[in-house]
Amino acid sequence: MNRPQIVERYIRMARIAGTVVECVCQPDLPLRLAEVLGQAGEPKIAAMSATGWPEGFRQSIEAIVVSSGFEVRMPCKDPGGYTWDIGGVEAASVGLVWCEHFLADTGSLVLATGQGRGGLSTLLPPISIVLSDATGCIEGLADYFQQIGQRLPSRLTLATGPSCTGDIEATMTRGVHGPQKVVHFILCD
């Protein structure tokens, strides 16, 4: 499969899993992002990862978030530690991260750990907004493992759609511990 086909497959599989996926070109991103942020509920607090973004990109995204009326917070008061700002985390209505790789065959985001990478920003707020470049789309996890060799990060999470449970009456319900909604913006040419 060529790149557009791989991305197309990702989009199909991610949508099956319940992710809202949108391909946007960079000039349109501020408008589309602001629209999604506009749909988020109160309070206007965004949990945003500190690192992992392409150079200079975090600042421009933060600017869009702030101009949409959001206060930006880190979910952890003490990055790298365990003093969690539960009030702040509970208060955040959206979380934003950059995701370097995503998998076509299952529609999954590959979230690797690292200081300030903001894994919890994809988990704690009810809406998770994820941004990626189309070049980060790869066929499957086996290809990802091949790329990184055996040097696995200490924590690697594949996130496929929103958090869900079927534990009451086998009725699939979203957002039990993690996000109810996952929006993935893929930057395309």
Next chain:
Amino acid sequence: MQNAKDLKEYRHQMRESLDDEFLRKTLDTFAVAYRAGRAGAFADFDVAALVADVARSKDEALSRIDQLYEEFKKNAEAAGVKVHFAKDAAAANAIIAGIAVENGAKKIVKSKSMTAEETLLNHALEERGLEVVETDLGEWIIQLRHEGPSHMVMPAIHLSRYQVKDLFTDVTGARQEADIEKLVKVARRQLREKFAQADMGITGANFAVAQTGTIGLVTNEGNGRLVTTLPRIHVALLGIDKLVPTLSDALKILKVLPRNATGQNLTSYVTWITGANECASAEGGRKITHFVVLDNGRLKLAKDPLFSQIFRCVRCGACANVCPVYRLVGGHKMGHIYIGAIGLILTYFFHGADKAKNLIQNCINCEACKDVCAGGIDLPRLIKEVRARILEETGHPLPSLLLGKVLANRKLFFTLLRSAKWAQKPVADHEGYIRHLPMIFSREHNYKALPTVAEVPFRDRWAGLDKGPALSRLSVGLFSGCVQDFVYPEQMEAAVKLFSAHGVRLSFPMTQSCCGLPAQMMGESAAAKEVAVQNIRAFEKEKVDYIVTLCASCGSHLKNNYPAILSETPGMREKALAFSARVIDFSSFTNDVLGLTATDFSGDPTPATYHSPCHLCRGLGVHEAPRSLIRASGLDFREADESEVCCGFGGTFSVKFPELSAEILHKKLDKVEQTGAKVLLSDCPGCIMQLRGGLRKRGSSIAVRHTAEALADRMKKK
């Protein structure tokens, strides 16, 4: 958690479940949705190849499990994890409690782990004054209710939203609504606090990779991520059977586990933990991380040539999802801690014969579990083997012992069957049914009419039948089984008529006996082996191309089980293989070998439907042949919903558990009636006995016949 002291109490408990309409409706809805979801998730895959891949991978791991453990330990510890080996449940619990105490942990959050259920970890930690909160929604619900799980993937599936609403009202002190989305939000709010306050998180692991020292957690809710991230200590408890050699082996499991468990391509979250997380504020810059690897009898069992396959289990719960008995009574009656078909077996090994002795009876042997097992485990066979082992340990009950003795003695068995013809006279009606059963049976067994024994068995009719051309190039030895020989000889006669008319040379060895399946179902292994030898010898002298049986259960037992049960009998292994290679069921022979088509039949397009016997569709893998023949015969074929789901007969199962047998039958008959068919066909005399008896009790006019009878009647004269 099933803990009845004897079968009587166990049956009483099951009757309570049968009265739980919510439970049955939920499990029914789920069973139907599961089949569709699973089929969709596997649509683009060769499922058999995936399962074989998992089986190979797990078998290979098991063959060098000690070495894998050492490799896993070395790699995990190099990445900052402390790895412990726990010999048994008590040792595992003590290690985990010790980690908590040593690190000053008081509050613990947990994600779902069947291994922790196995060791009763929560009780052990609570006894030491530690607070343990389950965070998987279903597990939290059952923890609050002080119950065990009723499903390995959906532990609270037995509870309604109303019960959860009442529970959450009590827990929160605020009135809650019976709205599932709102109830889920209540759990989210309540448990967030617990995550934030916890010192220690405990998880299980779905797989562990020796090559990298990695563990993998496959979850949907996100609690697993929170449990492994927020607290300063993470402890994972995993069975040593979760070890696989490489990442590539783990990927094989990951490909089948979610698809087989919930029909998802992948669960919402799969977390791969390789070493202790970097953590600036922690001592040594890393989170406190411990992996506790549990033996609890696994290493010994790994060396068992037959039972080692249970460690191919990936805990997907599929064997429960498709089990017709589970679908009626739920997991609290179908497991001690582990649920479903695998649960029946694991209970014996992990929790002992006393906990398993009742449960292990509760298998209808429909093979639905084997058909969907992600590891290709021969669950029905292992269940029968566990039954036999328990009988060896606890002694054979008199009825079982007598059945074994009688079946093993062909002359005595046939004499008894022949004398039944006379004994039944006072209770037989003129239409071939028993008018009424003795009082001790009638209340529970009156859901179906039972047939009388035939006036003249097939073996006594054989001499007068056309045996086909003596010089035919195609020869068949007929295996009748006891039901068709003594109860439904007309089914055999129909096959004889059809085959002889199409140039098949027929023989019927008189020294053949019962196939032995009833003995094996009762756990009477020695008797099962003895009749297998008798039957192989009976056919040894017949130089036939095929051994044809009209009974799917006999066919499956002769073909699949004979080589297995005689594998260690001196001189019989090769003979059993040669025998089983010639065994074929009636429909496959007629359709695939004889190649009969529409040009061979004529008749009205009477609406007809078909019940696939479990041992035909799953036991022998035959799906299309009977349907193709029914269409060719000119009948108006109408497929019934769930036509491959069990009818509830199960041989001795229907005698032991008549209430369950009746309920499964009722579901089946409802679906048959929905087709509008006037004729119901099947390829198994046991199923026919069940279906015909049930329809008669309903006063239905639907005729139930063997496919052979329908074809023989519609055969064009040559």
